[in-house]
Amino acid sequence: MARVGHHVIVGGSAAGVAAALALRRTGFDGAVTIVDASPRLPYERPVLSKGLSGDEEAMFRPIIPAEEYRAAEIELRLGSEVDTLDPEAGLVRLSDGEAMNADRVLLTTGVSARRLSVPGSDLRNVLTLRDFDDARKLAAVIASGGPLVIVGGGFIGMEVAAAARTAGCAVTVVEAAPMPLLPLGRPLARLVTELHRQEGVRVLTGAKIEAFLGTEEVQEVLLSDGERLPAAAVVIGVGVVPNDELAAAAGAEVRNGQGIVVDACGRSTHPWILAAGDVTVQPHPRLAEPGRIEHWDNAQQQGAAVGATMAGAPRVHDAVPYFWSEQFGLTLQMVGRPWADDRLVVRPGADPRHFTAFWLRDGLVVAAAGLDAVRDLAMAKKLVERTAPVSAEVLADASVGLRALVKETARR
Ligand SMILES: Cc1cc2nc3c(=O)[nH]c(=O)nc-3n(C[C@H](O)[C@H](O)[C@H](O)COP(=O)(O)OP(=O)(O)OC[C@H]3O[C@@H](n4cnc5c(N)ncnc54)[C@H](O)[C@@H]3O)c2cc1C
Missing domain, CATH: 3.50.50.60 (FAD/NAD(P)-binding domain)
Incomplete structure (x- = not known):
């Protein structure tokens, strides 16, 4: 030492x-x-x-x-x-x-934060969000009522959309992919997108930015299909x-x-x-x-x-990845990392305000996600940490409780 x-x-x-x-x-x-x-x-x-x-x-x-x-x-x-x-x-x-x-x-x-290289990217109020000063600027725009255009429907973009909409701003999310939040997998991404739409966020998909228009400050966002979106500010959330x-x-x-x-x-x-x-x-x-x-x-x-x-005591880092997000007061959590070919099993009763889902690889639980399902995710985390063997049929059975599954797989 x-x-x-x-x-x-x-x-x-x-x-x-x-x-x-x-x-x-x-x-x-x-x-x-x-x-x-x-x-x-x-x-x-x-x-x-x-x-x-x-x-x-x-x-x-x-x-x-x-x-x-x-x-x-x-x-x-x-x-x-x-x-x-x-x-x-x-x-x-x-x-x-x-x-x-x-x-x-x-x-x-x-x-x-990655910037976009389209005309007008350097206009005032074309913002990114990485540090406290960025947040302060953005909070001032939100307080002034928007409208806000968010480029990129990743976790930060969708969180900002939720926060701004909750504060009463008109919000449009412009996403190039077929859907925001695709790392969640399409079925879950669809549910969270629906939550945003229900709350009044306009979500445009497969959409491309042509330019930000304005003299000193951004005033409009021009899309490649010719649509112009009014904007008091733009938040770039593209990675x-x-x-x-x-x-x-x-x-x-x-x-x-x-x-x-x-x-x-x-x-x-x-x-x-x-x-x-x-x-x-x-x-x-x-x-x-x-x-x-x-x-x-x-x-x-x-x-x-x-x-x-x-300090001289080498330690391997292999803790299971975990993150959370907040969307309209609901906690979104994910534990583990799904791979492209993993099988997604959504538990019964899923809707845009609540879901629990698992990913299976070779019959083993490798990842889980939940919206407004904090207790489920605490159990799911244990299953993911021990890559528990559980069948898709059992996970999809509403009568099977996750606590019981945790106990049962611990005994094996
Ligand atoms: C707005 C926002 C919301 C987020 N929300 C979530 C969330 O809900 N859940 C979640 O799991 N993760 C979230 N994240 C991601 C999470 O914050 C990051 O994973 C985490 O901050 C990474 O920590 P870090 O220490 O690696 O680097 P950072 O937090 O990026 O810190 C790097 C530091 O290095 C300093 N630095 C860089 N270069 C130099 C230099 N040359 N000299 C001196 N200093 C330097 C910078 O000033 C900075 O303070 C969010 C991130 C952001 C920006």
């Missing part, structure tokens, strides 16, 4: 903070510094797309209070951007010209790009726009550099092939495993 030294964590968010705390829990007693470009105390991102009420206290939730960093002797360098890594000299160089010695570096630099440039420049392998390649313990291909969170391409046993898992829970759990690894 390391007793001295200085570990530098670049990126103070879910993964970076979890890693710093794990370093201490694992007994590392050298110096630990978290550097983040944002001047704010590290905060929770998921709340940003859910609490778009304009109430800044509701939108800003620190991951842990400032005193906990002090108590754990974790130094925070906030408002400092890391410019380059110099592995030969063991230096982390900041954009203000300062350099820090580091025995090892952990990159938890996350991802950035993310990994912040992997520091790693690439320092000689660690990055995969073709996908992120930093790490092993199951978070070690990059460069011995000085580790990485965790959204920015990593990880060999997770629940993925069909190494890839990114962009969930808060993953970032925290992987961060903690990599922090232990950094």
Whole structure:
């Protein structure tokens, strides 16, 4: 176990903070510094797309209070951007010209919102949502009443649609695919889309953006079929790009726009550099092939495993992927990762405001999702964690309770 030294964590968010705390829990007693470009105390991102009420206290939730960093002797360098890594000299160089010695570096630099390259993308009020300042701008637009056009029907886009509609804005979602939320599988995506339509969100599918029109501020969105949508603001939610440039420049392998390649313990291909969170391409046993898992829970759990690894006690990260979302006050959850050929079984009684569903692979439960089904998902998580053998017929039988299934599969 390391007793001295200085570990530098670049990126103070879910993964970076979890890693710093794990370093201490694992007994590392050298110096630990978290550097983040944002001047704010590290905060929770998921709340940003859910609490778009304009109430800044509701939108800003620190991951842990400032005193906990002090108590754990974790130094925070906030408002400092890391410019380059110099592995030969063991230096982390900041954009203000300062350099820090580091025995090892952990990159938890996350991802950035992808922009669209169509005419008018740089107009004011063509927004993305990744950080607190973005959320503040968006909350102001929502408070002024819209109308809002959301480009991309992914989880963040649909959460913003729900929040804005709940606040009384006219909302149109423009999705290029045949349906929003396709990672849920068509039957479930259809239900959630129907929920949005019932609540008054206009959802356009198979639709393409031609241009954003306006002089300084966006005023209209022009679609490729010629339709013009009035817009007080546009939110682009078309995915993310990994912040992997520091790693690439320092000689660690990055995969073709996908992120930093790490092993199951978070070690990059460069011995000085580790990485965790959204920015990593990880060999997770629940993925069909190494890839990114962009969930808060993953970032925290992987961060903690990599922090232990950094402290000299290598720990594999294989926790089952889990995420949640909020749509019109209903909690949407998913546990596990379905693959393309998995069989989806939707439990009886599904409607646009409630469902529970499972994915089976070779007769084993590999993933589950639920809307307004928090208790079911707690049981489903156990089945997914143990990849329980359960038939599609049993899962589709309304008289079979999930608690009983959990008990029965534990006995086998
Ligand atoms: C609006 C929104 C809502 C979300 N909702 C959910 C949800 O409901 N459920 C869920 O599971 N997930 C949700 N997510 C995803 C979740 O927030 C991410 O998976 C998680 O934040 C990833 O954590 P991370 O630590 O890997 O990176 P990030 O949270 O992206 O943090 C990276 C940090 O690195 C810093 N940084 C980058 N480069 C540098 C540099 N060169 N120098 C210094 N600092 C740098 C950045 O300032 C940033 O603070 C949401 C994300 C967003 C944006």
